[in-house]
Amino acid sequence: RRMLADPKAEALTLNFAGQWLQLRNMNTVRPGDPFSLTFNDTLRHDLKRETELLFESLVREDRSVVDLLNANYTFLNERVAQHYGIPNVKGMHFRRVALPDDSPRRGILGHASILTITSHAIRTSPVFRGKWILNTVLGTPPPEPPANVPALVDKKTQGRTLSVRERMAQHRANPVCAACHALIDPTGFALENFDAIGRWRTVDESYNKIDATGVLPDGSKFDGVVELRAVLTKNPAPFVNTMTEKLLTYALGRGVEYYDMAAVRKIARDAAPGGYRFQRIVQGVVESAPFMMRS
Numbered sequence: 295r296r297m298l299a300d301p302k303a304e305a306l307t308l309n310f311a312g313q314w315l316q317l318r319n320m321n322t323v324r325p326g327d328p329f330s331l332t333f334n335d336t337l338r339h340d341l342k343r344e345t346e347l348l349f350e351s352l353v354r355e356d357r358s359v360v361d362l363l364n365a366n367y368t369f370l371n372e373r374v375a376q377h378y379g380i381p382n383v384k385g386m387h388f389r390r391v392a393l394p395d396d397s398p399r400r401g402i403l404g405h406a407s408i409l410t411i412t413s414h415a416i417r418t419s420p421v422f423r424g425k426w427i428l429n430t431v432l433g434t435p436p437p438e439p440p441a442n443v444p445a446l447v448d449k450k451t452q453g454r455t456l457s458v459r460e461r462m463a464q465h466r467a468n469p470v471c472a473a474c475h476a477l478i479d480p481t482g483f484a485l486e487n488f489d490a491i492g493r494w495r496t497v498d499e500s501y502n503k504i505d506a507t508g509v510l511p512d513g514s515k516f517d518g519v520v521e522l523r524a525v526l527t528k529n530p531a532p533f534v535n536t537m538t539e540k541l542l543t544y545a546l547g548r549g550v551e552y553y554d555m556a557a558v559r560k561i562a563r564d565a566a567p568g569g570y571r572f573q574r575i576v577q578g579v580v581e582s583a584p585f586m587m588r589s
Contacts, residue, residue, distance in 0.1 A: 298353060298573055311349040314540045315402065315430060317342055319411040326415035329491045332377075333410075340374050341407040341492070347388055348402070356573045359537050360530045363401040363431070364523055367392050377406060379494060398494065398519050403427075403485065406492025413490035417499060420458060420482030427481040431526060433536030436474050455500035459483060480508030484522040534562045534570050538579070545579050546588055557582045 297303060312318045320342040325333045347369035352361055370391045375383035378399060383391060398404045412423040429435045486506045489495050497503055506518040516522045526533060539558045543550050550558065561578035568574050579585055 295573065295577075298576065303353060304350065306353060307346050307350045310541065310544045311346065313544065314537075315345065315349075315408065316411055316426070317345055317407060320407055323411055324415060325410065325413075325491050329416070329489070332493075333491050337373060337377065340371060341377070341405070341410065343388065344369050344374055345402060345405045345407045348405075351390075352572045356571050358569045359534060359572050359575060360527055360570055361401075362537075363403065363530075363533060364527045365393075365401055366395070368399060368405075374406075377491075377493060396520055398487065400520075401523055403519050403523055404488075406488075409485065409488045409492035410490065412485075416490065418458060418486060418488070418490050420479050420486065422482070423485045424478040424480065424482030428478065431536065432532050433539060434477075434532075436478050455502070457498055457500070457502035457505070458486070459505055460502075477511060480510060481522060483508045484516055484519050487518060530570065531562070534565070534575075535559065538562045538565075538575055541575065542579050542582065542584065545585055550584075554584050557584050 298306075320338055323338070324330075348365060349362065351357065351365075351369075352359060357365075367390050369388045370378070370380060370383050371386050371388045372384050373386065375381070375391070380391065380399075383389070393400050402408050408426070409423070412426045413419050414422070425436060484506050486498070486504050487494060487496065489499075495504065507516070508522070509515050510525065514525045516525050535558060538561050539550050539555075542554065542558060542561070561575060561582060562570070564578055565571065565574040
């Protein structure tokens with residue numbers, strides 16, 4: 295507890311969160327036209343910093359780890375606020391800003407850092423975003439794609455460019471692709487209202503209206519990021535188990551094996567009565583048998 299209260303605990307944010315959430319990829323991402331006109335190194339740094347500050351607040355204030363998905367606040371400066379279209383934030387210093395219940399910016403699913411690293415250079419990618427949610431949030435990574443998967447066809451139909459959803463539907467017509475994409479695509483489509491650098495939109499690059507509806511494998515339906523967030527936080531156990539597993543991996547310095555999963559489940563189960571507070575999970579990790587008995 296003393297170590298977590300020390301300023302040096304910032305390393306947990308920079309290293310663990312940077313690795314788990316893939317924030318380190320923000321250092322090398324290069325959006326193409328027309329997004330490159332808006333995206334520069336200063337914005338890159340500020341978008342990454344917003345997510346780091348949210349994670350750091352969970353550590354410092356010992357908040358529930360579920361707040362990472364559903365926090366009713368974020369950290370903004372004027373540049374990030376303008377990027378999001380949020381008014382009345384002035385100056386280059388970051389400050390905590392409260393968010394309404396229906397804000398699409400609540401939690402990391404609304405952070406432009408995450409939305410940028412899960413996009414192609416010139417367009418969004420429901421596949422990248424869906425795969426990121428399956429890996430990072432739900433801990434159910436999809437199978438690797440087969441070799442020689444064809445790219446999406448950017449052809450026009452009846453004088454217009456097909457939407458990403460329509461092109462993905464054509465892609466899923468291949469039975470080899472259909473099974474995996476049925477798992478990956480729905481959560482990715484929920485984030486389609488965000489463009490390739492995380493700005494809100496109602497139409498895509500070709501002026502097709504955004505369709506952000508989807509159905510999870512358990513039958514839960516949603517329309518957009520707000521409803522997806524509600525579905526994911528209604529039963530937070532998968533996310534908490536995933537986060538606990540990643541934290542144990544970070545603590546051990548090795549991959550988690552099947553025989554470690556009993557410890558992962560125990561840590562999450564013991565943290566449940568207190569609302570899955572971050573420091574309780576850290577304490578569970580350092581008291582666990584895999585950590586105490588590591589060689």
